[in-house]
Amino acid sequence: MENEKPQPGIQVISRAIAILRVLSDTPQSLGSIANATQLPRSTVQRIVDALALESLVEAGSKGVRLGWGLAEIANRNKTNIVETARPVLETLFARTHETVDISTALGKEVSFLDRIISDQELRVVSFPDKPRPLHAKANGKALLACLSNAEIERLYSDQPIALTEHTLTDLPTLLAELEKVRKSGFAYDLEEHALGVCAIGTGLIAPDGKAYAFSVAMPASRYPSVKQEVEIALQEARDMLSGLLERL
Incomplete structure (x- = not known):
């Protein structure tokens, strides 16, 4: 034959x-x-x-x-997270007028599912050619915090890469920060992904077990004055989306 x-x-x-x-x-x-x-x-x-x-x-x-298209395909047969989260994202934007997004993890990188760009003159925009490693972004850290330390250690068998002088590249230090994220509910990017840019993120686990994160990014110069208000808005967004997903 x-x-x-x-x-x-x-x-x-x-x-x-x-x-x-x-x-x-x-x-x-x-x-x-x-x-x-x-x-x-x-x-x-x-x-x-x-x-x-x-x-x-x-x-x-x-x-x-x-690319982001893989995450979109993966979610089509599950909850339509983008459609469900869109009004929540719009509310988050209305509260902050900063750049807001919802994302998930794709390998060791952040995969954006939806985003609204700030309408302010000084604002954060996309970095299309820049890597989006989980450990260097607020939404990425929020997603990592949804994993166990053992899962994170397997994911980072190699040393995390540095994008700026502020990026956490030491795994024990990163794990210690992620423990703080789990306790507070908030993750921070303090010029770790790009100089001059800060962000705050929060994560949640959907009923199907998939982790998602909201984040709000702003110029570093505006971060101290808006931090508290952004945290309140993020907590409300997380609670709102969690409630919507539970009813689906």
Whole structure:
């Protein structure tokens, strides 16, 4: 009996899945992906371009990483979190007039599900080419705090990367901060992801076991004066979304 060769369409799908698995932890260059998958670089380039069109991967200055489209697909067969959270996000924005978002974790990075940009003249906007590691962002820390320390240690078998001089790159220090997040309900990014930018986040676990986080980002110059008000607004948003999810 002759060996059956994979059909072209099936082979492309298999290769695309292999590339997505390589990207599950950290961004990679095309060369690194080619080496890990043992595929020609030209083939990797074509597949990555096709995946990027569907937002399944994103190409940035640090390499190719998983895209927000994966999180969107993962959530379609569960609670429609984006639709449910949108009015809550709008209320959070109305309370703060800062940049607000809801996100989930995708590997070791933050994956944004929805966002409203501040309407103030001095405001925080997106950094499309900048990595979004969980440990360097307020929403990311809020998501990490939903995990056990053992899960976090497995996730960070390598040392956390530094994005600014303020980024926490020592795992014991990060774990100690996450314990404070669990107790207070709030996580903070004090210029750890980008200089001049601060953020406050809070996380919640949905009835289906999935973790989500709200965050509010503002210029560092405005952080001290709005911190308390933002924390109150975030707590209300978390409680409101938790109540909505429980009724679904």
